[in-house]
Amino acid sequence: MTYFFEIYQQVVRAIEEQQNRPKYFKKSNDVGELIKEPSTLENFITILSGEDEGHNLSFTEEERQIAQEFFQYNNYYNFSIFPKLLPCQGDKYSYTDALRIYQIDEFLRREIHYFTSRIEKWIKTSVAYHLSHIYESTEYAKAECYLDPALYNSRKTYLETMESFAGALHKSKEPFIEHHFKQRNGCIPIWVLVEELTFGQVDTFLSVLNTDYRNEWSDRVFGRENRKFVLSWISVSRYLRNISAHHSRFYGKKYIVLPRLKKEDMKQYGVTNGDKNTIFVALLVLKSLLSFHSLQVRSEWNLFMDNLEEIFNGNTEIINYPLNGLRENWKNALVIAIDPTNKD
Numbered sequence: 001m002t003y004f005f006e007i008y009q010q011v012v013r014a015i016e017e018q019q020n021r022p023k024y025f026k027k028s029n030d031v032g033e034l035i036k037e038p039s040t041l042e043n044f045i046t047i048l049s050g051e052d053e054g055h056n057l058s059f060t061e062e063e064r065q066i067a068q069e070f071f072q073y074n075n076y077y078n079f080s081i082f083p084k085l086l087p088c089q090g091d092k093y094s095y096t097d098a099l100r101i102y103q104i105d106e107f108l109r110r111e112i113h114y115f116t117s118r119i120e121k122w123i124k125t126s127v128a129y130h131l132s133h134i135y136e137s138t139e140y141a142k143a144e145c146y147l148d149p150a151l152y153n154s155r156k157t158y159l160e161t162m163e164s165f166a167g168a169l170h171k172s173k174e175p176f177i178e179h180h181f182k183q184r185n186g187c188i189p190i191w192v193l194v195e196e197l198t199f200g201q202v203d204t205f206l207s208v209l210n211t212d213y214r215n216e217w218s219d220r221v222f223g224r225e226n227r228k229f230v231l232s233w234i235s236v237s238r239y240l241r242n243i244s245a246h247h248s249r250f251y252g253k254k255y256i257v258l259p260r261l262k263k264e265d266m267k268q269y270g271v272t273n274g275d276k277n278t279i280f281v282a283l284l285v286l287k288s289l290l291s292f293h294s295l296q297v298r299s300e301w302n303l304f305m306d307n308l309e310e311i312f313n314g315n316t317e318i319i320n321y322p323l324n325g326l327r328e329n330w331k332n333a334l335v336i337a338i339d340p341t342n343k344d
Contacts, residue, residue: 041068044076048083048095055083056092063095070099078249085252087320097318104311104319105251108279111304112286113244118297119237119289120199127202128191130217143189150210157208164201165193172196199238207231222292229288232260236285250279252323259285269333271325278325280333287334298336305335 028035039047045067048055059067071079082105083098135145145151146165152158169177169188177196180188194202206214218230239257243250258276265271265284275281290301309331312319319326327333 039076041071044071045095048080048098055080055098057083057098058092058094060094066099067095078247081249082251085320085323086318087323093318100315101251101318104315105249107308107311108250109244109247111308112240112250112282115286115290115297115301115304116237116241116244118293119234119286120202120241122293123199123206123234124194124197124202126221127206127217128189128194130220131213132190134213134216143191144187146190146193146205151213152208153210154208161205161208164204165197168196168198168201169193199241203231203234203238206234222289226288229260229262233285233289235259236282237289240282240286250282252320253279255279255282261285269329270327275325278323280325280327280330283334287336291336295338298338302335302338305331 026033045059045064048057048067049059050056079098079102082101083093085101086093086097131145131151132142135142135148135151137145137148137150140148146161149155149158152161172178174196176192177188180186180192197205206217209217214231215227218224218227222230236255236257236259239255240250243253255277259281261271261276261281261284265288269284271281271284287301290297312326321327
């Protein structure tokens with residue numbers, strides 16, 4: 001544990017130094033940039049009604065009142081992309097049409113946040129449980145397997161991981177972390193550690209594990225046949241979790257973290273490499289992970305698919321299916337098959 005605490009102290013000093021550094025923003029006058037003036041609520045409606053910025057929405061008097069109240073509590077800048085996501089830019093859509101797309105996006109975000117949170121908790125639990133049971137050493141206890149350099153694929157990644165973990169513990173305000181430092185001489189079991197790690201830190205930890213350890217963990221949780229894909233799926237789940245946590249858009253988005261998919265799945269569902277940045281493929285990845293979760297969570301996922309189908313069927317005239325990578329059989333591709341005789 002001595003080396004771990006040396007790194008911990010280095011991280012403390014580095015964080016303190018960083019906090020003392022000033023942070024800079026550019027002033028528009030200094031760089032010759034013309035920055036927009038703030039708009040009024042009424043002007044937001046005027047902009048959305050015009051064609052200059054590609055909005056071209058119609059407003060009834062009632063919709064004007066609804067919009068003015070809406071923009072008191074919701075950022076216009078965040079909303080302004082949604083009129084551009086309607087299927088045919090040449091058609092005249094109403095404010096209500098754009099608002100419905102906005103609300104569909106909110107629904108997607110709530111549901112994806114729930115399921116990616118479930119995945120995050122599950123991955124942390126499985127990593128702590130299986131690694132501590134797989135690990136064998138005469139030098140380190142099973143509970144502190146993460147301290148062993150042999151667990152990692154290189155000395156460099158071991159050192160980087162120790163620094164990352166130490167930083168997480170330094171920032172922690174949790175009583176159980178303080179308890180382990182004060183009452184347990186700083187000896188922290190892996191199942192305690194993972195509670196303070198971000199999803200990103202756990203994702204990175206898995207990626208730098210010694211291949212034998214990582215494969216054994218993956219095979220136990222997801223089956224050997226998925227060994228090549230699991231890390232990619234987890235990275236996508238982590239990315240989606242971050243999008244939802246920052247209240248960013250899901251509908252019509254081009255995603256930048258792309259998964260590895262099985263060739264048979266791509267063929268069966270008509271997915272090309274060009275589709276990997278769509279919401280359909282993002283949901284397909286979550287389905288692939290959650291297929292190994294509990295019966296309760298699998299059933300909740302299928303209910304999500306039922307509700308999503310109902311929403312889409314009630315809004316067919318404004319849903320841009322190609323933009324989201326959705327084929328005719330999208331729901332069949334995303335529902336998890338559940339054997340009613342198997343309660344696991």
